[in-house]
Amino acid sequence: MSEMRGDLQKTVDRIFGAHCDRTVRESAEAGAWPAALWQALEEVGLDRAALPEAAGGAGMAFEDAMFALRRSAYHAAPLPLAETMLAGRMLCAAGLTVPRGALTLAPVRSGDKLEFLQGSSGAAVQGTVQRVPWGDVCAHAMVAGVLDGKDVLGLVPTAGALRGVEKNLAGEPRATLAFERTPLLALAPLEGAPARLETEGALCRSVQMAGALERTLEYSLLYANERVQFGRPIAKFQAIQHMLAQLAGQVAAASAAADAAVEVSALAPDEFAVAVAKARTGEAAGKGAEIAHQVHGAMGYTREHNLHYSTRRLWSWRDEFGNESCWQSRLGRMVAGQGADALWPMLSRL
Amino acid sequence: MHEFRFDPVRMPPAAQALRAEVRAFIAAEVARGAFTPSRNSWSSFDPAFSRKCGARGYIGMRWPKQYGGHERSALERYVVTEEMLAGGAPVGAHWVADRQSGNQILRYGSERAKRAILPRIVAGECYFSIGMSEPDSGSDLAAVRTRAGKVDGGWSVSGTKVWTSGAHRTHYLIALARTAPKEEDRHAGMTQFIVDLAQPGVSVRPIYNLYGGHDFNEVVFDGYFVPDDMVMGEPGMGWKLVTGELAFERSGPDRFLSTFQLLLESIRAVGAEPDARAANEIGRFVAHLVTLRRMSTSVAGMLERGAQPAVEAALVKDMGTAFEREIPETFRQLVPTEPTLGEGLSYAELLGMGILRAPGFTIRGGTREILRGMIARGLGLR
Numbered sequence: 001m002s003e004m005r006g007d008l009q010k011t012v013d014r015i016f017g018a019h020c021d022r023t024v025r026e027s028a029e030a031g032a033w034p035a036a037l038w039q040a041l042e043e044v045g046l047d048r049a050a051l052p053e054a055a056g057g058a059g060m061a062f063e064d065a066m067f068a069l070r071r072s073a074y075h076a077a078p079l080p081l082a083e084t085m086l087a088g089r090m091l092c093a094a095g096l097t098v099p100r101g102a103l104t105l106a107p108v109r110s111g112d113k114l115e116f117l118q119g120s121s122g123a124a125v126q127g128t129v130q131r132v133p134w135g136d137v138c139a140h141a142m143v144a145g146v147l148d149g150k151d152v153l154g155l156v157p158t159a160g161a162l163r164g165v166e167k168n169l170a171g172e173p174r175a176t177l178a179f180e181r182t183p184l185l186a187l188a189p190l191e192g193a194p195a196r197l198e199t200e201g202a203l204c205r206s207v208q209m210a211g212a213l214e215r216t217l218e219y220s221l222l223y224a225n226e227r228v229q230f231g232r233p234i235a236k237f238q239a240i241q242h243m244l245a246q247l248a249g250q251v252a253a254a255s256a257a258a259d260a261a262v263e264v265s266a267l268a269p270d271e272f273a274v275a276v277a278k279a280r281t282g283e284a285a286g287k288g289a290e291i292a293h294q295v296h297g298a299m300g301y302t303r304e305h306n307l308h309y310s311t312r313r314l315w316s317w318r319d320e321f322g323n324e325s326c327w328q329s330r331l332g333r334m335v336a337g338q339g340a341d342a343l344w345p346m347l348s349r350l
Numbered sequence: 351m352h353e354f355r356f357d358p359v360r361m362p363p364a365a366q367a368l369r370a371e372v373r374a375f376i377a378a379e380v381a382r383g384a385f386t387p388s389r390n391s392w393s394s395f396d397p398a399f400s401r402k403c404g405a406r407g408y409i410g411m412r413w414p415k416q417y418g419g420h421e422r423s424a425l426e427r428y429v430v431t432e433e434m435l436a437g438g439a440p441v442g443a444h445w446v447a448d449r450q451s452g453n454q455i456l457r458y459g460s461e462r463a464k465r466a467i468l469p470r471i472v473a474g475e476c477y478f479s480i481g482m483s484e485p486d487s488g489s490d491l492a493a494v495r496t497r498a499g500k501v502d503g504g505w506s507v508s509g510t511k512v513w514t515s516g517a518h519r520t521h522y523l524i525a526l527a528r529t530a531p532k533e534e535d536r537h538a539g540m541t542q543f544i545v546d547l548a549q550p551g552v553s554v555r556p557i558y559n560l561y562g563g564h565d566f567n568e569v570v571f572d573g574y575f576v577p578d579d580m581v582m583g584e585p586g587m588g589w590k591l592v593t594g595e596l597a598f599e600r601s602g603p604d605r606f607l608s609t610f611q612l613l614l615e616s617i618r619a620v621g622a623e624p625d626a627r628a629a630n631e632i633g634r635f636v637a638h639l640v641t642l643r644r645m646s647t648s649v650a651g652m653l654e655r656g657a658q659p660a661v662e663a664a665l666v667k668d669m670g671t672a673f674e675r676e677i678p679e680t681f682r683q684l685v686p687t688e689p690t691l692g693e694g695l696s697y698a699e700l701l702g703m704g705i706l707r708a709p710g711f712t713i714r715g716g717t718r719e720i721l722r723g724m725i726a727r728g729l730g731l732r
């Protein structure tokens with residue numbers, strides 16, 4: 001790990017260590033905004049880590065920003081950090097000003113669409129979108145769609161648009177927002193904006209899953225070494241050792257796939273690498289969570305143990321921005337369409 | 351605890367140029383009918399092809415020039431290896447010598463052994479087998495019973511090795527033998543010897559595999575004489591040498607590309623517009639393959655830096671061989687075919703070979719269970 005990365009990890013871990021305990025997570029699930037934690041992140045500029053300094057950002061490399069996101073997921077931080085980073089990056093790409101505060105984005109659910117209208121008093125957005133992450137607490141949403149046959153990106157206030165809040169399995173809010181000819185605060189063309197939103201989202205969730213998986217492995221190793229049955233720690237049983245070895249494999253694979261996607265997405269997300277990452281980390285999430293829970297026995301099934309903060313996130317994130325099947329089938333169709341002879345040349349370019 | 355970090359490696363420009371060169375070489379060989387892309391790449395024994403590889407500088411790539419080597423990087427070697435496997439080239443004759451035996455001789459062999467053997471390996475003319483397993487010693491390698499006793503000018507070896515792939519047509523093997531009685535430290539008292547299979551005192555008998563193929567052998571030593579300068583390292587160092595050798599054996603692309611040709615043929619069989627299920631499965635395999643390849647090249651990078659990535663190699667092999675085994679299991683249902691015994695020339699035969707060879711993937715070079723034990727040790731559990 002580079003020195004820079006090491007310092008970044010220390011900073012991020014210090015913030016989450018100080019402001020992200022189970023009390024904060026529980027009250028966030030009950031609907032309270034973790035103001036102190038968000039403020040601490042803002043103070044060091046993590047919410048806009050990868051934005052250029054000219055745009056009010058910290059000018060950090062994209063890879064480093066994604067590393068910070070991964071650590072936030074390791075700590076199961078109940079915040080729209082991924083969404084804020086993502087929206088900031090796309091707004092910046094479209095040349096728009098990034099507002100302060102937490103940001104959300106829409107549409108995120110497959111099949112949801114927003115209509116963009118050009119009126120006499122400026123552009124507006126129309127339509128209902130569901131499962132908008134943290135849509136109830138973010139003052140602004142980045143929205144993507146098509147206007148006059150051109151892909152566009154806009155910024156819209158969420159005030160008055162809230163129609164309801166569901167929760168994902170981790171208790172993170174997923175809001176229904178209805179825009180009724182809501183005037184846009186800003187609008188700019190951005191080639192491929194709606195598809196890019198989905199791919200950026202899948203990249204973030206892949207990175208987050210890699211972070212949460214890392215934590216489930218740590219919890220599992222700790223527990224297996226502490227828990228004594230039949231007169232010895234269960235970590236001494238070969239059956240448990242082999243389960244943990246498989247968990248370590250899933251964690252390493254998720255990490256490798258997510259890192260690979262981040263590396264080639266510095267300017268814009270690379271669709272092939274992101275498809276690989278979302279498919280692979282999503283699979284690792286399910287398999288990893290299963291093993292971690294089996295190792296933890298009944299204790300891991302309780303609210304008291306911390307394992308569920310990680311595993312409930314894994315079970316949620318794998319289905320957001322396209323599940324494994326969605327990305328696998330895209331990869332599969334791409335590969336089959338290009339033909340078997342093109343597969344190896346394509347793989348070996350990576 | 352071990353960190354299990356698979357840091358990325360960037361292929362140097364020289365490696366990319368080499369990739370194009372190897373690919374063109376393989377295509378030209380296929381075009382002129384020298385071989386049909388093999389279903390069984392690193393088990394296909396073709397001395398003529400090995401000599402061509404030697405002439406082109408594709409063997410002993412990392413070794414010093416004074417022993418005929420080419421002083422190229424681990425990543426360049428990696429590129430050649432994966433291109434050969436992906437192209438289905440018959441690299442089986444020189445595979446073991448190039449992958450592990452030659453490296454061991456370079457590090458632990460006598461000057462005479464290095465001079466006599468390495469240049470011939472590099473030329474693609476000298477082939478090796480692995481002499482580790484025995485009838486009563488497989489996963490538990492420290493239980494070897496082959497003994498070597500000191501005699502004037504060398505050692506006298508007696509005992510039996512099994513599952514010795516290729517020994518009926520290779521020139522040498524490196525045998526692990528007990529040279530001192532078992533002590534409390536059961537890993538002490540073992541030594542590796544270079545055995546010339548053409549000398550008297552060693553006999554080779556076939557052990558046919560489940561589909562009737564002849565790859566395995568039983569190798570019996572009856573007072574076989576090994577001169578002192580064919581001892582690897584110091585007597586008693588055997589365990590250390592064997593574990594080091596296995597790191598070379600475990601992390602390469604040969605641990606996840608065994609059924610790559612079947613994957614390609616299956617993609618052809620489902621066609622350009624696969625149904626939903628076939629598209630998912632192909633996509634899943636591609637996602638796994640990309641990830642495995644990244645982890646495996648990362649281990650090559652560790653070897654390049656002189657690290658000892660034995661635990662990472664075990665992890666890549668465990669996941670890679672599981673992947674290889676899934677390919678026939680999945681496509682047999684997507685491309686409804688009755689698998690057929692044969693050479694792998696039709697899809698049904700290729701599938702048949704995949705199914706019949708699959709059990710070996712998770713056994714050879716260290717069983718899945720041994721690998722998971724090593725990973726668990728890396729996790730601090732043992």
